[in-house]
Amino acid sequence: MIKIRGLMGGTLVMLALAGAAHAQPKAQILPPARDTREVDSLRRVLAQHPHDTFGTKALVTLMFNFQYNDTAQAGRYGRQAARLATAIGDRKRLARVGYNLATLAAQGGHNDESVQLHLRSAREFAALGNPLWAGHNFANAAKRRINQGRFAEAMRLSLRGLRLRQAAHDTAAVADSYGAIGQIYLEQQNLPAAQTAYEQSLRGWQQARVPAYVIHCLNHLAIIHRDAGRFARARAYVAKGLAVVRTQPDTTANDGLLLTLAVLEQHQGHWAASLPLLRRVEAAFNRRVAGNLTPGARADLYSILGESLVQTGQAAAAAPYLAQALALARSNRDLQEEADALEGLADLAAARADYRAAFAYRRDMELLRDTLRLAATTRTVAELQTQYETEQKEARNRVQAARLRTQQQVIRRRSVQLWAGLAIAALLAGVGYLLLNRRRLRREVEFAEERQALQQRRAAAVLEAEEAERRRIGADLHDGVGQLLSVVKLNVHALSEELAPRLSPDEQRRFGDALGLVDESVCEVRDISHNLLPNALIKRGLARAVREFLDKMQQPGRLRIRLETLGLDDVRLAANVESTLYRVVQEAVQNIVKHARATEINLQLIRHAHELTLLVEDNGVGFDPAALGPDAGLGLRNMASRVAYLGGALDIDSRPGHGTTVAATVPLPA
Template structure:
C-alpha cells in the first residue's frame, strides 16, 4: 500500500505540473492502474476507522486509486477525506487531498475551483514547512490562469513556484516552471522570451532524463522558430525530437512533431509536401481510443488538412474536412478554431468561384474574431484592475512601514542627541550640524536620482504606448477594414459577373474602374497596416524590415539608397530594440525625402560585440541644427528620445549645402 501511495503521488506531480500544449497534442506519462486488492483492504480499514487519522489515510489513498479511471468516485473519496482531515486538524492530509481535488477540478474544466484548491493546499503545505509542494501548487494554479487567459496573474504565480522549486533543487519541477513561463510568452507572441524559457526547460528535462517532456520542449522550440521565420532551425528541432521518439517510442509525441512539420511546409508554400504528414497524423488520431483526443485538437487538424487540400486544387476532398472542423470547433466552443475553419471554408468557396458563400464565411469569421478581441480586451481590463488593487495595497503597506521606520529613527536620534547634549554640548552641536548636512546632501542626491528615473519611465511609457497603439491600429486596419474591403471586392466582382451580359461597354468600363478603385483601396489599407505593424520586422528582424522599407521609398532615377548591414542577417535583437530602431530609420529617411532634396542616401546598420551603430547619410541641402527654433526639429527630438529610451546617444552633423549625417549608438546586452 505504501509503495502504491508514493508512486501515485509522484505521477500526480508529473501530470499536475505538465505544461499545456500550444494547439498541438503532446505525450503523456501513463498513470498507474487501479490495485483492486488494495482498494478492498482500504475499504475495510475505512469501515473500522471512520472518524480517525487511519480513516483519513485510507480515504486519501482510495482517492489516488480512482484518480485516473473513475473521477466521480475519486472526487467523492477526496471530499470525505477533506472534511475528516479538517475536523481532525490533520493539515498534512488536508494539504495532499486539496492538491488532488484541484487536479480533478482542472480535469473537469473547473479552473476557478482548481485555483482555489491549489492555493488552499499551498497554505497548508507552507504551514507544514514543505516549500517544494507549495511551489507545485503555485505552478499548477498558474496553468489554470493560462487556460483562462489571465496571463499577468499566471506569470506571478509561475515565478513564485519557480523560486520555491529552485530553492528545493528539484530539477524536473524547475524545468516544468520554465516550460509554463515559455507558454505564457508564446500565448502573448513574445517569441524571443518564449524561446529562452523553453531552452531552459529543455535543459532541465534532459538532465532529468524524461523523454516525453524533452520532445515536448523540442516541439515548442520548433513552433517558435517556425513562427519567427527561422525555418531551418525549426526543422532541426523537429528532427531532434523525432530522434528522441525513435529511441523512446511514443506515438503521441510523434503526432505533435509531424503536425508541426506539416505546418512548417505550409509556411514555406510546400502544400503538396504537407499532405502526407497530415495524413499520417490523421491515421494516428483515428487509432486513438475514444475520449483521449479533444474536439479542438481534431478541429485544428481538419482545418490544417482542409487548407492544404484547397491549395493543391482538391476542393471536393477539402469540403468535408473543413465542414467537420467547423462543427467540432463550435461543439467545443473553441472560437479560435472556429475562425480558422471559417477562413478555410471562405478560401474553398472562393476557389469554387462561389463568391456569395465566400462573403458569408468571411463575414462570420470577422464576427468570431471580433468576439475574440473583445474577450481579450475584457480580460486585460480585469487584469489591470487586479494589478492596480494589488499595487495600491502594496503601496499603502510600504507607506505605513516607512512611517513606522521614520518614527523609530526619530526616537533613536532624539535619544542619542539628548545623551550627547548632557555629555558635551559643543560636541553634540557639531555632530548635529554634520548629520543635518549629510542628510540634506543625501536627500538632494536621492531627489535627483528619482527625477531622472521618473523622466526615463515617462519616456519609456510614452514610446511603449505609441508602439502598442501602432500595433493595435495596424491590426485593426488589417483584420477589420482590410477584411471588409476584401469582402466588398469579392461581392462587387460577383455582381459584375452577374450583370455583365446586361451592361453596355461604357457601363462595363465604369464598373471595372470601380472594381479597380476597391482593389487599390485594399492595397492602400494593406500598405498602411504594414507600415504601422511591419510584418518583416516581426518575422524576420530589423535588417530585413529596413531593407523592405527602403525598397518602397527608393525612387529610380531620382533617389538612390544604399544599405549596408553587418552582424544582423542571422540574428535577432530584443523586440523593443528592433521596433525602436526601425522607427528611428523611418523618421530619418522620411525627413530626407520631405526636406533634404537629396539624390543619394547611405544607410549602415552595424552590430558590434556590445553595441549597435546606425548611420544615415545624405547629400541633400543640409541645415544648421543650432538655428532650429523650439517649434522646429520635432522629428530630431523624437529620434533622440527613442534612442535615449534604449540608453543610447544620437548625434546630428549637418551644414547648409553639405548634407546631413545622423549617427545613433545603442548598447546591447552582453
C-alpha cells in the same frame, strides 16, 4: 493562404499523445487501472478506523484509485478525507488530499475552484516544511490560470512555484515550471522570451532523462522558430525530436512533430508536401488515440488538413474536414479554432467561385477575431484596472499615512514641550534614586558573594571532614580491628591443631566453621578499610584506584564493566580532586549495582588541558530524574555536592527503560 498557429498546430496534439507536463513529471502518462482487491481492502480498513489516521490514509488512497476512472466517487472520498483530516489535525493528509481535489476540479473544468484548492494545499505543505510540494501546487494553479487566459496571475504563480522547486533542487520540477512560463510567453506572442524559457525547460528534461518532455520542448522550440520565420532552425528542432522518438518504444510523439513539420511546410508554401505528413497524423489519430483527443485538437488537425486540400485544388475532399472542424470548434466554444475553420471555409468557397458564401464566411471570421481581440484587450484592461486600483489605494494609504505622521509630529512636539520640564525634575530625582539604588545593589552583591563563599567553604569543610573521618575509620579498622582479628585467627588455628587429636568430628567441624568466620571477618574488614582508604588512590593515583575498584565490582556472566582512561596513567591530580572523583565513581557504580539491574557499565575518565570529564553509562532499567524532585536519593545529592565542591557540573540523563548516563565535568588548576 498561410495560417500562423502558435499552440494548436503542435501543442495540443503533443499533449494528447505524450501527456501534459505535471507537477510530478515522472508520473505515468496513462491513468492507472483500478485495483479491485486493493479497493476492497481499503474499504475494510476504513470501516475499522473511521475516526483516525489509518482511516484518512485509506480515504486518500481510495480517492487516487478512482481519480481516473470515476471522478464523482473520487471526489466523495476526497471530501470525506478532508473532513476527517481536519477533525483529527492530520495536516499531512489534508495537504495531499487538497492537491488531489484540485486535480479533480481541473479535470471537471472548474479552474477557479482548482486554483483555490491548490493554494490551500500549498499553505499546508509550506507549514509542514515541504517546499517542493508547495511549489507543485503553485505550478498547477498557474496552469489553470493559463487555461483561463489570465496570464499575469499565471506568471506570478509560476514564478513562486519555480523558486520553491529550485530551492528543493528538483530538476524535473524546475524544467516543468520553465515550460509553463514558456507557454505563457508563447500565448502572448512574446517569442524571444518563450524561446529562452523553453530552452531552460529542455535542458532540465534532458538532465532528468525524460524523453517525452524532451520531445515536448523540442516541438515548442520548432513552433517558436517557425512562427518567427526561422524555418531552417525550426526544421532542425523537428529533426532532433524525431531522432529522440526513434530511440523510444512509444512513437506517438512522432505524430505531433509531423504536424508541426506539416504547418512549417504550409508556412513556406509547400502545400503538396504538407499533405502526406497530415495524412500520417490523421491515420495515427484514427488508429490509436482519436477518442482521447480534445475537440480543440481534432478541430485544429481538420482545419489544417482542409486548408492544405483547398490549396492543392482538392476542394471536394477539403469540405468535410473544414465542416467537422467548424462543428467541433463550436461544440467546444473555441472561438480561435472556429475562426480558423471559417477562414478555411472562406478559401474553399472562393476556390469554388461561390463568392457570396466566401464573403459570409470571411465576415463571420472577422467578427470572431474582433471578438478575440476585444476579449484579449478586455483582459489586459482588467489587469491594468486592477493594477491601477491597487496603485491608487496604495497612494491614498500613503497620503493618509503622511497626514497621520504630520499630526503625530505636532502632537509629539507639544508633548515634548509639556513633558520637558517634568523630565528634568524626574531626571534629578532619578539620578538620586539611582545612586542610592546602586549603593544598595553593591551591598547586596557583596553579601551574595560572601554567602556563596561561606557555602563553598562549608561544603569544602564538610567534604574534607568526611574524607578525614573515612581515613581515620579506615586506618582504625585496618590497624585495630583488622590486626586483632588476624591474631584471633592465628590463635584459633593453633588451638585447632593442638586439640585436633582429642576432638570429635563434630567438634572439628565447629572449629573449622569458627575459623572460616574469622577469616571472612578479616576479609570484610580489609575490604571496608580499603574502600574507606583506597591504598591505590594514595600510592598510584585516580586511574589505578578506579581500575582496582571496578575489578572488585565485576560479576562474571552478570555484570561487565569497561574502563577507558585518557591522560591520567602517568599524571597525579590534586589530592582533593582525586579523592572526590573517586567517591563520585564509587557512588555511581554502587547505585547501578543496587538499583539499575544492568549487565554493562561503561566508564570514561578523560583529562583535557583545563578540565577532567567523567562519564558513567549503564544499560539498566533507568529512571525519571525529574520525578524524584526534592526527594532525590542521598547518593545523587552526594555526587552533586562533591562535583560542585570542585567547581564542576554534574548532569544525569535517564529515562525508564533506556539506561542512565552520569556526566561530570571538573575544572583543573593550571
